[in-house]
Amino acid sequence: MSLPAPSVLSPTExxxxxxxxxxxxxxxxxxxxxxxxxxxxLALGPATVDYHVHMRMDETICVVEGEIEFLVDRExxxxxAGSVAFIPRGVHHGFTNHGSRxxxxxxxxxxxxxxxxxxxLERLFAAPTLDAAALxxxxxxxxxxxxxxxx
Numbered sequence: 001m002s003l004p005a006p007s008v009l010s011p012t013e014x015x016x017x018x019x020x021x022x023x024x025x026x027x028x029x030x031x032x033x034x035x036x037x038x039x040x041x042l043a044l045g046p047a048t049v050d051y052h053v054h055m056r057m058d059e060t061i062c063v064v065e066g067e068i069e070f071l072v073d074r075e076x077x078x079x080x081a082g083s084v085a086f087i088p089r090g091v092h093h094g095f096t097n098h099g100s101r102x103x104x105x106x107x108x109x110x111x112x113x114x115x116x117x118x119x120x121l122e123r124l125f126a127a128p129t130l131d132a133a134a135l136x137x138x139x140x141x142x143x144x145x146x147x148x149x150x151x
Contacts, residue, residue, distance in 0.1 A: 004032055014041075019121035021047035026118075030111020037109035040118070044097050051094035051149040052139075057108045059087045061095065066102025070095045074150040092147050117142035 007028060015026040021044055028039040041064070042049075051071060061070070063083045070077045070085050072093045079085070087093045095104075108114055120138045124131060139146060 004034060007032055015115065017115075017118035017122040019118065019125040021045050022049075022121075024118050026115050027105070029115055030108075030113055033111060035111045037107055038111040038114060039105060039107045040114065041103060041105055043101070043103045045101055046097055046099065048096040049094050050146055051092055052144055052146050053092045054087075054089050054108075054112070054143045055145070056089060056143045057110060057112045058089050059093070060107040060109075061085045061087070062105045062107075064103040064105055066097055066099050068095050068097055068102055068104060071149065094149070112143050114142060117144060 009027060017024040017026075023043040025041040025043075026038075027041055028037070030036075030038040061068075061084070063079055063081050065081055067078060067080050068083070070079060070093065072085060072087055073091050077085070085093075085095075117138060120142075121135075124135050124138070136146075138144075
């Protein structure tokens with residue numbers, strides 16, 4: 001069995017995906033870690049990552065810049081840069097940037113090949129009209145099931 005090759009990326013390296021208000025950069029792909037995990041940087045203006053759940057992967061989110069309001073299992077947490085949220089699989093969650101700019105690092109483990117999902121998001125958001133049915137199918141395929149937010 002061969003060991004994974006090391007990877008040292010500058011801030012401008014990594015495959016990029018632009019989807020609506022989100023700029024996503026692949027930092028470590030699951031193929032590099034033998035499927036153990038994958039990591040992405042997400043830059044966003046004022047925007048919300050809708051309330052959703054993963055059934056096959058845990059998600060860890062580290063706030064790098066700005067302030068993020070997390071909604072985790074029906075509870076809100078406003079957290080500044082340097083904060084970390086760990087969301088185990090099966091727990092409903094989402095987050096919002098109310099400020100002008102924020103950046104987070106997102107780790108999925110085990111890897112769910114989310115870069116494929118981000119590529120599809122980029123294609124869907126680039127279309128003149130968003131194909132909601134195609135978006136839903138992509139979310140289901142990539143363990144990104146939307147759930148109604150708590151009232």
